[in-house]
Amino acid sequence: MSSPADKQQTITFTEAFHRALDESMAADPNVILLGEDIGDREGGGVFKVTKGLSTKYGDHRVRTTPIAEEAIVGAAVGAALAGFRPVAEIMLMNFVTVAMDQIVNHAAKLRFMSGGQTSVPITIRTRTGAGGGTAGQHSDMLEAWFAHVAGMKVVVPSSPADAVGLLASCIFDDDPCLFIEDGMTRAQVGPAPPPGHRLPLGKANIIRAGTDVSVISYGRPIRDTLAIAERLAGEGISVEVVDLRTISPMDTDTVLESVAKTRRAVVVHEAPRSFGVGAEVSARINEHLYSELAAPVLRVASRDVPVPFAKVLEQEFLYKPSAIESSIRQTLAAKARR
Amino acid sequence: MNMSPRETLPPATLLAIYRKALLINLVDERMRALLSSGRMAAVYYSPRGQEIVAAAMGVHLQPSDYLVTMYRGIHDQLAKGMPLRQLCAEYYGKATGTCKGKGGPMHITYPAAGIMVTTGVVGGGLPIANGLALAAQLRKDGRVTVCTFGDGASNIGAFHESLNMASLWKLPVIFLCQNNGYGECTKYENATAVAHVADRAASYNMAGVSVDGNDPAAMWHAMREAVERARSGGGPTLLEANTFRFKGHYFGDPAAYIPKAEYEAALARDPMPICRAAVLSCGAATETQLQAFAAEINADLDDALKFAADSPPPDPGEIDIDIYGTGARA
Numbered sequence: 001m002s003s004p005a006d007k008q009q010t011i012t013f014t015e016a017f018h019r020a021l022d023e024s025m026a027a028d029p030n031v032i033l034l035g036e037d038i039g040d041r042e043g044g045g046v047f048k049v050t051k052g053l054s055t056k057y058g059d060h061r062v063r064t065t066p067i068a069e070e071a072i073v074g075a076a077v078g079a080a081l082a083g084f085r086p087v088a089e090i091m092l093m094n095f096v097t098v099a100m101d102q103i104v105n106h107a108a109k110l111r112f113m114s115g116g117q118t119s120v121p122i123t124i125r126t127r128t129g130a131g132g133g134t135a136g137q138h139s140d141m142l143e144a145w146f147a148h149v150a151g152m153k154v155v156v157p158s159s160p161a162d163a164v165g166l167l168a169s170c171i172f173d174d175d176p177c178l179f180i181e182d183g184m185t186r187a188q189v190g191p192a193p194p195p196g197h198r199l200p201l202g203k204a205n206i207i208r209a210g211t212d213v214s215v216i217s218y219g220r221p222i223r224d225t226l227a228i229a230e231r232l233a234g235e236g237i238s239v240e241v242v243d244l245r246t247i248s249p250m251d252t253d254t255v256l257e258s259v260a261k262t263r264r265a266v267v268v269h270e271a272p273r274s275f276g277v278g279a280e281v282s283a284r285i286n287e288h289l290y291s292e293l294a295a296p297v298l299r300v301a302s303r304d305v306p307v308p309f310a311k312v313l314e315q316e317f318l319y320k321p322s323a324i325e326s327s328i329r330q331t332l333a334a335k336a337r338r
Numbered sequence: 339m340n341m342s343p344r345e346t347l348p349p350a351t352l353l354a355i356y357r358k359a360l361l362i363n364l365v366d367e368r369m370r371a372l373l374s375s376g377r378m379a380a381v382y383y384s385p386r387g388q389e390i391v392a393a394a395m396g397v398h399l400q401p402s403d404y405l406v407t408m409y410r411g412i413h414d415q416l417a418k419g420m421p422l423r424q425l426c427a428e429y430y431g432k433a434t435g436t437c438k439g440k441g442g443p444m445h446i447t448y449p450a451a452g453i454m455v456t457t458g459v460v461g462g463g464l465p466i467a468n469g470l471a472l473a474a475q476l477r478k479d480g481r482v483t484v485c486t487f488g489d490g491a492s493n494i495g496a497f498h499e500s501l502n503m504a505s506l507w508k509l510p511v512i513f514l515c516q517n518n519g520y521g522e523c524t525k526y527e528n529a530t531a532v533a534h535v536a537d538r539a540a541s542y543n544m545a546g547v548s549v550d551g552n553d554p555a556a557m558w559h560a561m562r563e564a565v566e567r568a569r570s571g572g573g574p575t576l577l578e579a580n581t582f583r584f585k586g587h588y589f590g591d592p593a594a595y596i597p598k599a600e601y602e603a604a605l606a607r608d609p610m611p612i613c614r615a616a617v618l619s620c621g622a623a624t625e626t627q628l629q630a631f632a633a634e635i636n637a638d639l640d641d642a643l644k645f646a647a648d649s650p651p652p653d654p655g656e657i658d659i660d661i662y663g664t665g666a667r668a
Binding site: 032060061063065066068070071073074075076077078079080081082083084086101102105106110111112113114115116117118119121150151153173174175249 | 404406435436437438439440441445447448449454455457458459462464465466467468469470471472473474476483495496499500502503506507659660661662663664
């Protein structure tokens with residue numbers, strides 16, 4: 001798919017996050033950044049996403065904070081109430097738990113509780129993901145926690161281009177957005193989007209069209225799924241891949257339209273299986289399409305255990321691409337019974 | 339009242355404080371009467387005893403200054419300019435309430451008077467106050483943010499994170515701790531390791547002041563200093579206003595945990611009659627004038643409560659509104 005000409009116009013995820021921040025700050029002086037180590041004096045962030053931005057826009061707009069997640073998110077909430085569009089970087093998703101009161105009790109609810117008199121247009125960028133040996137407190141995918149809270153938007157990009165478009169849309173959205181970045185794939189490259197790229201929130205993407213089975217996923221497993229779909233196409237199996245992009249509010253219509261067509265669905269995510277996004281997607285499909293389904297909706301997810309350290313255990317924890325393939329085949333096997 | 343200039347007030351200032359305190363006092367009395375008689379059903383945290391703290395704060399602030407308060411916040415809200423109609427209608431859970439009946443007493447919001455957040459979470463407002471103050475600092479618009487909370491909130495982690503950040507960034511914010519002696523049902527010294535909340539300011543290289551919050555002059559001067567410091571770029575202040583809470587933690591709390599002798603000693607220092615006597619003795623107003631002020635407030639309150647009672651409840655469809663905004667901005 002990529003020609004040599006395209007190759008020059010590729011970017012990594014890290015470059016994509018940086019570009020979205022840079023473009024947003026250039027577009028609107030109300031966009032400010034808050035986070036640990038994010039200024040150039042501190043090296044431009046542990047993950048270098050913000051490198052150069054404090055030099056370009058000033059320390060007043062790119063603010064290195066103390067290691068104090070509740071204060072970081074709270075400051076973002078307050079500045080947002082006063083009309084700013086703050087982007088808070090919480091280095092890792094497990095540290096977001098330190099700021100739960102600000103997110104769950106305040107950011108998500110102030111619009112509703114004030115009867116629409118105030119709003120909280122903040123973006124919380126956070127990184128996570130298992131596979132790098134960071135164990136139980138630096139790897140969790142907690143997106144379902146936040147999707148469970150009305151008023152929050154939860155967004156996960158699956159490609160660098162999507163990362164630019166979705167992050168910029170989060171920043172200019174009028175509600176609190178949690179933007180989840182995958183640490184393991186940060187250096188992965190993809191086609192660069194045009195300047196000013198935006199993608200709508202709350203809208204899923206049919207990233208590959210197919211007719212036999214729908215695989216619904218988001219984030220890191222999308223790439224695994226696309227590779228499997230490509231391989232299965234050689235066997236005459238047509239897999240449709242639905243990238244949710246936004247976990248909440250979920251684009252149920254696109255999911256249901258896809259499954260109504262294929263009558264089979266597999267939901268894939270990196271987070272543990274139980275009480276996860278997969279359960280919610282499965283429930284929505286069953287509530288609307290039960291009588292039309294040719295097979296039970298299956299879930300592929302990581303194990304219901306803390307993320308372990310040792311490589312062999314960590315791989316045991318993580319969802320397996322082979323399980324995506326076997327689950328697809330399992331739903332297709334059910335065809336014979338009907 | 340001590341006669342040193344630091345602790346006296348011009349009569350007009352004292353009267354301005356008293357009039358705000360009287361408003362708070364009369365609204366609070368009416369709210370409790372409505373709750374007792376069953377004519378209103380709402381969670382309620384009476385500010386009885388803390389009127390002067392809020393009143394002396396309020397006279398220093400402009401409508402454009404920001405307030406972040408908490409569930410025991412009706413006195414702060416009234417002192418900051420909360421209109422009675424929208425307040426009462428919100429307590430009644432009506433569509434005409436300031437939050438359209440969706441927030442209720444614990445989440446009163448009225449940005450037109452700078453009332454930005456009322457939180458039901460102890461300590462939850464402090465981190466947000468920093469953000470409002472940061473906005474004012476970035477815009478150089480001269481606004482001051484006042485964050486009120488109780489002594490109990492000084493023990494939660496958000497207090498530490500917030501005061502450190504505020505001092506580090508020299509934010510124009512005033513952390514107004516209303517130390518009423520009890521955090522919920524636990525006495526101050528059984529939950530707090532320092533003698534005065536203001537002592538903690540030293541840990542943050544921040545101005546820390548502890549005053550008799552029931553003394554209009556002491557409270558007014560301390561608040562003025564804090565507001566001037568914030569407006570002039572001098573950074574935050576931790577202002578501890580020592581006061582007392584006469585009606586327990588929540589409405590209906592028998593407050594058996596307060597020793598009788600302590601309660602009676604506090605009652606002897608009830609700031610409302612003391613302030614009233616001071617107003618009369620300095621000639622700021624006559625008895626007749628004070629009665630007229632009260633009558634005026636009661637008339638406004640009658641009007642507001644009638645407005646609230648006559649207002650419709652929210653439309654059931656309102657439940658789906660204000661979860662999210664209408665859309666992204668370009």
